[in-house]
Amino acid sequence: MIRSLLLIAVLVLVPVTGFAGGGETVPPPHHHWHFSGVNGTYDKAALQRGYKVYREVCASCHSMKQLSFRNLTDLGYDDSQVKAIAGEYSVVDGPNEEGKMFERPARPSDAFPSPFENDKAAAYANGGALPPDLSLIIKARHHGPDYIHAILTGYKDAPHDAHLLEGQYWNKYMPGHVIAMAPPLSDGQVAYEDGSPDTLDQYASDVVEFLTWAGDPYMETRKRTGMKAIIFLLVFAGVMYGVKRKIWSDVH
Template identity: 55%
Template sequence: MRRLRNLIAAGVLSVAGLTAGAQASGDVAVPPAQEWAHGGVNSFLSFFKGYDYAAVQRGFQVYKEVCAACHSMHLLSYRNLHDIGFNEEEVKAIAASVEVTDGPNDQGEMFNRPGLPSDRFKSPFANKQAAAAANGGKAPPDLSLIVKARSHFEDYVYAILTGYAEAPADAHVPPGGNYNKYFPGNAIAMPMPLFENGVTYADGTKATVPQMAHDVVTFLAWAAEPKLEERRRVGIMAITFLVVFAGVMYAAKRRVWADAH
């Protein structure tokens, strides 16, 4: 059922993303194609490619330390982090680093407690109204399926994160907005989120803006398609079976009809 809900949500968001793209002004730059270890969530030709889990873990760190201040990921639970290489103790520590509201208790009151692996990723805001009020009237989008919800997929999200620049003289950027050459209309409310050495990677990787953008997009791609590798393995097995089966049927046909010729 959860998988069905995810697929429906992805479809709805994809339509919304394509519609927004179609309505965008014609001078919006096309996101440059990037190299992804997994080949891209929408690639049908990358049968033998899989996620770079070191990059996925670094991307989770970028999300946790930068993006999670504004963006939720309500389809993920902390226990899902097992799938990207964190062990049981690490997952428990990550979950316990946040405080969640639970209850009611025996007195009928809500209370706060450390997070558990079974908890969903904590949202930075209590509800959409609070998120909108804190962000100029528009709630930041949930990032659970963001990579699949936009045309150009990973390339688009990467381009947005690295596409901030000084606005040209003829560009119209409203007060409080920011110029981004890859965003429809070129004016985006979100301030530039990534800065050089914005995080300190545990594995010693240099935290440049392109590196952090690539890592967090890899994490977001995994979040949108956590079963990508399994799906591709099943596809390879199915195609292999069909090829072998077709060969066997062809050989049987030739044997059965050999005397007729």
């Protein structure tokens, strides 16, 4: 009896207090995303804006090791544009015939260069907190798109009973509310060229669209194939029903 009461208490209290998960969690507000639903597609203009936000802001701390410049053709850039974008970066190559490593402009086949040489250097530069690689971050978090939009827009003044250390910030949606990333975005920070609003909310939505594409670049093909398979199965089921009626039509 006591044991089952204890079990019930644990089952009820753990999700409520979240003590097993390292602090309180607030569910992120739900957004309607261009890519959600069975017919959802990526909005190429939003992808390009999101890439601009990543490139100008997030890339100074976060790597995206799974992406290569040539993947940017998915965003609607043509080969010469991708070549020009890659050429703005330099990467380390080599060794040359003297055995030395050297820098050269990036090519479309190169992976996105990382901001730090290794994880230790990345954590050291960020007060001990490692900025995670963003290639698959949308998949790595529950309700990824909503959650990351919420994190980027969820910084608030810390309540007075909160204990923040140097380099920590209060965020409504971070589990436990303490995050070691300074608010990366604010209104007017990135200059959009297509007339979209230069607001924190718009930046957050666009960078989420970009990160979702990065983690799931074949989503559109997958959804189209799924649709075709369902239509095929429906037609096939109809045909088989007709066949069945025909075959059994003499049996009364």
